Amino acid sequence: MRPLAIAAAVLSFTSTALCSEKGNLTKPLTSRLILPSTFKPPQVFKNVNLVHIINLEKGYPKESINVAIENIDSKPQDEYFIPFTSQQMATIGGLEVKDRKDPEGGLFEVEAVEFDTESDTQFYRVRLPTPLAPKTQQTLGISFSYLSALHPLPANIAQNDNQFLVYTFSAYCPSAYVTLKQKTEVKFPTTNIPEHTIIPGGKGEPESPQKAGSKFTYGAFGELPAGAVEPVKVRYEFTKPLIHVSRLERDIEVSHWGGNVAFEERYIMHNRAANLSKQFSRVEWASQQYYNPPTTAIKELKFTLKVGSLTPYFTDVIGNVSTSRFRSNRREANLEIKPRYPVFGGWNYPFRVGWDADLKKYLRKLSSGETYVLNVPFLEGPKQPEGMEYEHIELRVILPEGAENVKYVTTVPLVSDEISFHMTFMDTIGRTALTLKAINVVDDLRDRALIVTYDYPFTAGFRKPLVIFIGFISLFAAVWAIGSVDVGIHGKRS
Incomplete structure (x- = not known):
């Protein structure tokens, strides 16, 4: 990052001192030193x-x-x-x-x-x-x-x-x-x-x-x-589930033109609790729900989102799951979802969940220059009383097309980082994407901040409108050129 201006802005933007902490936690977990x-x-x-x-x-x-x-x-x-x-x-x-x-x-x-x-x-x-x-x-x-x-x-x-x-x-x-x-x-x-x-x-x-x-x-x-x-x-x-996420893919897509930041999380979830010794009984399960006894099955997931989160959705491999409840007001934004079936020990449940949020709550522009500071949680996910563990996490921050000089700070232990390009509709070179990978993470690290700084030139904001304009002009020109071609059949002139 640039010297004091960016550092001061980052420190004032975060509510904690995460970015001022010294540590190895943005370095790989293994060093090159061989003993x-x-x-x-x-x-x-x-x-x-x-x-x-x-x-x-x-x-x-x-x-x-x-x-x-x-x-x-x-x-x-x-x-x-x-x-x-x-x-x-x-x-x-x-x-x-x-x-x-x-x-x-x-x-x-x-x-x-x-x-x-x-x-x-x-x-x-x-x-x-x-x-x-x-x-x-x-x-x-x-x-x-x-x-x-x-x-x-x-x-x-x-x-x-x-x-x-x-x-x-x-x-x-x-x-x-x-x-x-x-x-x-x-x-x-x-x-x-x-x-x-x-x-x-x-x-x-x-x-x-x-x-x-x-x-x-x-x-x-x-x-x-x-x-x-x-x-x-x-x-x-311990009559609770042992929730193990073997893989979590989390996308954070930033749109300057739409003023929106879109979150999507894709889970491969497994319950490591004791397996059932007999076949699952739906009748027995339904009769128990009247007095809600302790169980090793995962029957509900509660997402505590940031205030202002909007339009959540929840799907699994079959399709949309309507058994959900979303409450959003000035003090909270809670999403409660129920899997399609109770997830007992040894069972898997892959699903995805997503939501939108106002970009102003996460992004700030420095007073000087063309540098932006994005502050998002590295990990959100369900907040369960029994806790959750994540074996592999791949976090991808998709920035606007033309973003450059991307840097980040986090206190979550990482194993790798990579900057690449992500192609979407009407892109030319693709959006800048920062990919971070972590292993062996537990939900105690939930809501740890990820601070990303990047330069976004003023002219880069007109890249997509210009592409759309040129595309329409090219389309009209092609239609006019095709329409002006004489395809009629004429007799020979005497």
């Missing part, structure tokens, strides 16, 4: 105190680590490594690191480093914005989620049975450094937890976990070496 399988992080830090929190209240596990680190080296250090297994690296999403004591300071730069395939342990590398001086401490807040990490047990249940999920983790938070003191807290959606691992106490300490309602606490544990693990398995009740 050998025998790599071990230099022991330049120690974890003074660590609290590991695992939240199982949604259809995916969300983990956070609050850790006070201390530089035990003789030189300032700015690289902190977080270990994961290769399976965890394939399903981890939304990893963010920040200073717990300075939450407004923005996100730290984080990148996944690549390893030889012989190693099962891989790392994310965190770069501290300021090197940590020897014998000083800093408190990090690390958060992330895992996709497809919860498994129903039993895998098949009756239509009215309650569902139980299994999750496996380590009571010792995996770390690349020595940890002096730590504990792990697990938050469950209910108090019905029929199975869990018990860790015997030692040296007069009680066994773990300590229970307080729907919260379990493993520890506190004393000093542990780097890489220490203590496997824990829990099985708990």
Whole structure:
């Protein structure tokens, strides 16, 4: 972007400080740095105190680590490594690191480093914005989620049975450094937890976990070496669907002439809940709806759209689905839709939804020059109490024909970006399209801002009217030329 003018406009346009955050989250998830399988992080830090929190209240596990680190080296250090297994690296999403004591300071730069395939342990590398001086401490807040990490047990249940999920983790938070003191807290959606691992106490300490309602606490544990693990398995009740979107294609089309921005989202949705042990009974399902019991089926999707959204539509592979409700006023714009059938565990439901909005609510023009700033949510989608996870997201921002010098800012982790051309009706060279791809995203990142800046010359706005005018002139000229051709049959002149 251009220097201070554009930066100031972007900052004033957004209601949050997203564009001022420093971070890796617009960079690919993997770096070009290849480390050998025998790599071990230099022991330049120690974890003074660590609290590991695992939240199982949604259809995916969300983990956070609050850790006070201390530089035990003789030189300032700015690289902190977080270990994961290769399976965890394939399903981890939304990893963010920040200073717990300075939450407004923005996100730290984080990148996944690549390893030889012989190693099962891989790392994310965190770069501290300021090197940590020897014998000083800093408190990090690390958060992330895992996709497809919860498994129903039993895998098949009756239509009215309650569902139980299994999750496996380590009571010792995996770390690349020595940890002096730590504990792990697990938050469950209910108090019905029929199975869990018990860790015997030692040296007069009680066994773990300590229970307080729907919260379990493993520890506190004393000093542990780097890489220490203590496997824990829990099985708990979760009578809700596990909504997994294997692919989401989201288009945002900007029209300066129409003053409109059109949104369209195409979903391939899957319910990862327990499968039905018998055939689905429509009669049994209808009789249950009078008292609305908990169910693992997806029976309704609620879209909380931006105020001012208009003309929504909802279709699936068969056609339009009329079972929907749209409420729009000055305070809200809610779209509630019901799939054509209840989506039980193991079932798929592909569909698309779209709506329009006033472009003035999303676009601003800088006072000087021909630069525009577009602020749209990166992800909207259904807002479900059980949560949603997205395996692949492809977001395409289609700008007016002639837009150039396109740049963007977002705090959603991306794997790639591309600028191409999208041909539509009466285009000449095609509209400029920015395509962004992300993987392993959860709905906690819903409504994160995507800020796009681009230059749109004044003359470019007349490209399409000029093409239409020339087209009509050419058509009339062709009709006149054809009409002036003498196709009659005449006799020979004597």
